[in-house]
Amino acid sequence: MRADYFAKKKRNTLSVLLILTVITLVSIFITEYNVVKGITSVPTAVQWALSNFYPTKESLSKLPDILEKLKETLLVSIAASTVGAVFALFFSILGSNTTGVNPLIKSVCRSIATFFRNIDVAAWAMILLFSFGQSSLTGYFALFFGSFGFLTRAFTETIDEASGSSVEALKATGAGYLSVIFQSVIPASLPQMISWVLFVIETNIRSATLIGLLTGSGIGFTFNLYYKNLSYDIASLVVIVIAFTILSIEFVSNYVRRAIL
Amino acid sequence: MAALLEVNHVSKQFGKDTKALKDVHFSVAEGEFVSIIGPSGAGKSTLLRCINRMVDATSGEIIFDNRNVLDLKKKELKTIRTKIGMVFQHYNLVNRLSVIENALHGKLGNKSALAGVLGLYSIDEKEEAMKILNALGLADLIYKRADQLSGGQKQRVGIARALLQNPRMLLCDEPIASLDPGSAKVIMDHLKNISTNWGITILVNLHQVDVALKYSDRIIGINNGQVVYNGSPKNLTKDDIQLIYGSEAEDLIFDVGGIHAS
Numbered sequence: 001m002r003a004d005y006f007a008k009k010k011r012n013t014l015s016v017l018l019i020l021t022v023i024t025l026v027s028i029f030i031t032e033y034n035v036v037k038g039i040t041s042v043p044t045a046v047q048w049a050l051s052n053f054y055p056t057k058e059s060l061s062k063l064p065d066i067l068e069k070l071k072e073t074l075l076v077s078i079a080a081s082t083v084g085a086v087f088a089l090f091f092s093i094l095g096s097n098t099t100g101v102n103p104l105i106k107s108v109c110r111s112i113a114t115f116f117r118n119i120d121v122a123a124w125a126m127i128l129l130f131s132f133g134q135s136s137l138t139g140y141f142a143l144f145f146g147s148f149g150f151l152t153r154a155f156t157e158t159i160d161e162a163s164g165s166s167v168e169a170l171k172a173t174g175a176g177y178l179s180v181i182f183q184s185v186i187p188a189s190l191p192q193m194i195s196w197v198l199f200v201i202e203t204n205i206r207s208a209t210l211i212g213l214l215t216g217s218g219i220g221f222t223f224n225l226y227y228k229n230l231s232y233d234i235a236s237l238v239v240i241v242i243a244f245t246i247l248s249i250e251f252v253s254n255y256v257r258r259a260i261l
Numbered sequence: 262m263a264a265l266l267e268v269n270h271v272s273k274q275f276g277k278d279t280k281a282l283k284d285v286h287f288s289v290a291e292g293e294f295v296s297i298i299g300p301s302g303a304g305k306s307t308l309l310r311c312i313n314r315m316v317d318a319t320s321g322e323i324i325f326d327n328r329n330v331l332d333l334k335k336k337e338l339k340t341i342r343t344k345i346g347m348v349f350q351h352y353n354l355v356n357r358l359s360v361i362e363n364a365l366h367g368k369l370g371n372k373s374a375l376a377g378v379l380g381l382y383s384i385d386e387k388e389e390a391m392k393i394l395n396a397l398g399l400a401d402l403i404y405k406r407a408d409q410l411s412g413g414q415k416q417r418v419g420i421a422r423a424l425l426q427n428p429r430m431l432l433c434d435e436p437i438a439s440l441d442p443g444s445a446k447v448i449m450d451h452l453k454n455i456s457t458n459w460g461i462t463i464l465v466n467l468h469q470v471d472v473a474l475k476y477s478d479r480i481i482g483i484n485n486g487q488v489v490y491n492g493s494p495k496n497l498t499k500d501d502i503q504l505i506y507g508s509e510a511e512d513l514i515f516d517v518g519g520i521h522a523s
Contacts, residue, residue, distance in 0.1 A: 169353035
């Protein structure tokens, strides 16, 4: 009996491994990917990057321009996250199991948020290109929709997790709906919510770069411009500036997170 | 003494065939200390929550202070709830707020929406909170955050919050189930004191039969959603306990006779 139990577990593990291997092999076959060539081309790529992809003295003259674009991207990302958070707070309160007022509104709020969340930010950018053209507004709305969808989900879970029991207690004292929200739900969930907003600001700055490529705005566009002009030295400077920014934002948000939690 | 609370033929059904309460019938007089005992899942928590309509009973009537709670509209229900304090097994405090803020939550029921949203409390209300926290031995802890307290201290904050409602009755749902024996005694002594000296009616769910016997004026035994015992702790016999706890009674680790003797 017991021997059989362990044999069965082993069989399960083996079959999962087998299935993964088969999927990998089939994909390689279909895409005609040459494993050996793929691996051997890595050193060549590194060599090319080292000989072309670094900032030169002349490229530094473009730094003010790059920083200007970077500022735009940063502000757009932050605005999209914070405005998204305000809407998300509203929808999550109405959509949460703890604080929702009625089942219909609850499911409508949840469905709207799911809709916005499940369409990727890049896909939003492409859809919005039709309405707003190549402008930073497109990027802003794409990030806003994505952040709104994600934050609604995150906030809903935070509310359910952090405040379920105290909401029950405050309802039992006869407190009104708004009092319960402001005296129990908000204080209990706020630090966690701020932490989620910081997380979304970080990811938005990352996606903003990619979205800039699509929408022709911000730092992503700057990178694209110099890259396509074969000005690899300036393009590499853009990459370094982006990497530096992301690292410092992460440092700052980690610091804030530690301070509030 | 007049009955403050009457529970008449109350039933509660969850889903299609789960009957949590079946024709529950009892009354509680003003100032009485009543314990409800029974095995886990017998319907004790559901019963307490039906009284302040945190859970809606399926049928029957619950008369509190001469009004049928089950008929009340939303606004009247809030008014009735301000007269019924509730104490929870897991304290249900807002962990990130201080002791005094948590206690003052008991005042929210009497506030306008705006004052409630902004958390505006008058000097009188704050002084009343200080007085009650003092009486519960929490004077040194008023500015501490709730999540820094021990279980017994948290439960005393929970009681303070309920008392700040100026309630006529306290519903206590397993108030000592998560506490060590020392803290449990402190909590039960406070509840007894509130009942005797403040004249507040107390209805408490308990797991510990010995505690129920020691503190209550009356015991209500519930098994499988039905009241199977309703009477003085003095008359509670081994057979009654067997009736309340079913086959588990064989293994109960205390002696009724011993407790009556002491």
